[in-house]
Amino acid sequence: xxxxxxxxxxxxxxxxxxxxxxxxxxxxxxxxxxxxxxxxxxxxxxxxxxxxxxxxxxxxxxxxxxxxxxxxxxxxxxxxxxxxxxxxxxxxxxxxxxxxxxxxxxxxxxxxxxxxxxxxxxxxxxxxxxxxxxxxxxxxx
Amino acid sequence: xxxxxxxxxxxxxxxxxxxxxxxxxxxxxxxxxxxxxxxxxxxxxxxxxxxxxxxxxxxxxxxxxxxxxxxxxxxxxxxxxxxxxxxxxxxxxxxxxxxxxxxxxxxxxxx
Numbered sequence: 652x653x654x655x656x657x658x659x660x661x662x663x664x665x666x667x668x669x670x671x672x673x674x675x676x677x678x679x680x681x682x683x684x685x686x687x688x689x690x691x692x693x694x695x696x697x698x699x700x701x702x703x704x705x706x707x708x709x710x711x712x713x714x715x716x717x718x719x720x721x722x723x724x725x726x727x728x729x730x731x732x733x734x735x736x737x738x739x740x741x742x743x744x745x746x747x748x749x750x751x752x753x754x755x756x757x758x759x760x761x762x763x764x765x766x767x768x769x770x771x772x773x774x775x776x777x778x779x780x781x782x783x784x785x786x787x788x789x790x791x792x
Numbered sequence: 793x794x795x796x797x798x799x800x801x802x803x804x805x806x807x808x809x810x811x812x813x814x815x816x817x818x819x820x821x822x823x824x825x826x827x828x829x830x831x832x833x834x835x836x837x838x839x840x841x842x843x844x845x846x847x848x849x850x851x852x853x854x855x856x857x858x859x860x861x862x863x864x865x866x867x868x869x870x871x872x873x874x875x876x877x878x879x880x881x882x883x884x885x886x887x888x889x890x891x892x893x894x895x896x897x898x899x900x901x902x903x
Binding site: 661662664666670674688704 | 812877881885886892
């Protein structure tokens with residue numbers, strides 16, 4: 652945890668930073684058949700928060716970074732499923748294994764997003780494994 | 793301006809402004825001109841809660857953006873049907889902050 656690095660965090664900053672995680676959850680739920688929607692939504696949210704404080708920017712970048720692998724994995728699964736449904740390819744054990752992996756990853760992402768939204772609302776920083784480090788490298792003070 | 797009047801103003805209107813900016817607004821009001829007081833009281837601020845309700849009810853039509861005075865963005869949102877739904881979702885979480893920023897801009901143009 653590195654909450655001290657962000658200095659004094661005001662209530663509206665906490666609200667906005669927490670909002671970016673909640674928004675990504677809502678975007679995933681609403682745009683579930685089309686995985687691009689959650690990536691676009693978090694991307695736009697980041698663009699709108701670019702002039703915000705370091706705390707807000709850091710959290711919106713982490714939300715955006717976390718959506719990139721999710722987008723890639725869900726997209727592959729979506730088109731693979733479409734190909735199976737329209738009989739372009741056959742159902743295989745590789746597909747089932749991939750389906751389970753993607754579902755497990757989606758559950759992990761959901762849990763982490765909820766944890767981030769809750770801790771950010773309290774003014775704490777929840778660093779995700781790997782994504783936190785990437786965010787540190789991307790986000791400038 | 794007198795401290796008592798500033799305190800009264802802040803007490804009545806602090807929900808309309810970003811919390812992080814309240815000490816700055818207070819400072820500016822205290823250092824402000826007495827003659828501007830009438831103008832200050834005639835200002836009408838937009839309620840962030842109403843803008844959120846508008847965003848939830850008719851965000852796809854851009855009514856929330858029209859309400860806070862972002863006519864250009866409102867038209868953009870109306871034409872694209874809430875940015876194909878994506879912009880409307882984003883605005884659920886941003887509109888309250890944007891309303892407070894707009895109120896701050898309005899106040900700063902007077903003091």
